[in-house]
């Protein structure tokens with residue numbers, strides 16, 4: 001089976017089966033891509049300054065460490081990576097307590113991104129070949145604690161870059177629409193343009209893009225980054241970003257029937273359903289290096305305003321209402337892209353989104369309704385979405 005077909009099957013399984021079924025299925029599609037198993041030898045200097053050729057790390061790139069893995073994106077990514085690489089080959093890590101489900105579905109380790117020695121120990125002991133670096137303070141939270149954002153987003157980044165350099169690891173670090181600022185073109189925003197963000201989150205992500213690219217051309221590190229839009233998910237909660245309303249609105253629609261939005265009704269931002277996001281990361285990690293013309297790509301699925309999202313929800317729940325009470329996040333949103341130009345990703349590695357606004361609303365309501373014990377009628381049959389219809 002080709003890699004593409006394998007991934008299609010993976011996403012079909014995840015869409016079709018209950019999350020609990022995933023570990024049972026994992027072994028069935030385990031594979032270790034051959035082209036990733038060895039690295040070249042690298043000349044290193046010992047602590048005494050003596051040059052020696054370090055035996056090429058034969059760490060397997062299919063052994064993945066996810067930092068900050070218990071946030072909105074980490075557990076979902078672990079789930080899909082484990083289906084592709086095998087449950088034991090993907091190590092989730094974070095500084096917060098894992099749930100029983102996390103512990104039961106694969107390896108989890110405590111890893112503070114600020115503790116370089118501990119990270120190094122994990123990389124060596126677990127024979128890690130790829131780091132997916134998710135630890136970060138997001139835009140709104142970062143503005144509330146700038147010193148901590150500096151530490152986690154910048155010192156933490158330096159630690160993973162150094163590990164990637166030292167152990168010849170493949171490194172994926174997501175960037176964000178927040179890496180642009182008010183002087184960037186906003187509709188559409190190209191890959192290469194002015195980047196003068198006005199949040200510490202944005203500044204730290206531009207730093208990550210540039211440092212990753214520097215380590216790539218200076219030391220040959222296989223660094224890759226995707227600028228993600230706001231990610232919308234039903235299974236996990238967002239971590240304090242400016243696009244969080246687009247998740248909370250669904251919970252409110254199914255519970256109180258009213259949402260108070262911290263953005264103005266006409267605030268257009270790029271968004272993406274989590275399945276598309278996780279699939280994009282998987283596909284992007286699998287692309288042979290020679291197919292990549294750049295190391296950092298925009299990806300985009302849809303762009304909408306709170307008013308447009310409300311209209312779409314009201315097609316399913318007509319009594320749903322919204323009011324607006326903009327706060328400091330409005331200023332952040334006003335400085336961000338409205339639409340990302342992701343034509344390079346579409347051309348170079350055939351990136352395609354599967355969920356548009358209409359499908360997003362359907363799948364979110366469908367997934368959240370049982371959580372609130374809402375009868376099936378909330379999501380009538382004609383509104384049901386089968387994520388795997390589009391491949």
Ligand SMILES: NC(=O)c1ccc[n+]([C@@H]2O[C@H](COP(=O)([O-])OP(=O)(O)OC[C@H]3O[C@@H](n4cnc5c(N)ncnc54)[C@H](O)[C@@H]3O)[C@@H](O)[C@H]2O)c1
Nearest residue numbers: 068070071072073112113134135136174176228230231239
């Ligand atoms: N979720 C989105 O909409 C979105 C959009 C664009 C980019 N991203 C990027 O994707 C990545 C993951 O995002 P997310 O939404 O899962 O974030 P999140 O805020 O939900 O999770 C971040 C995790 O980092 C952990 N963390 C904080 N300090 C740490 C430390 N010192 N050591 C180790 N871990 C620490 C937190 O405990 C948390 O679990 C981030 O880098 C974020 O910038 C996310």
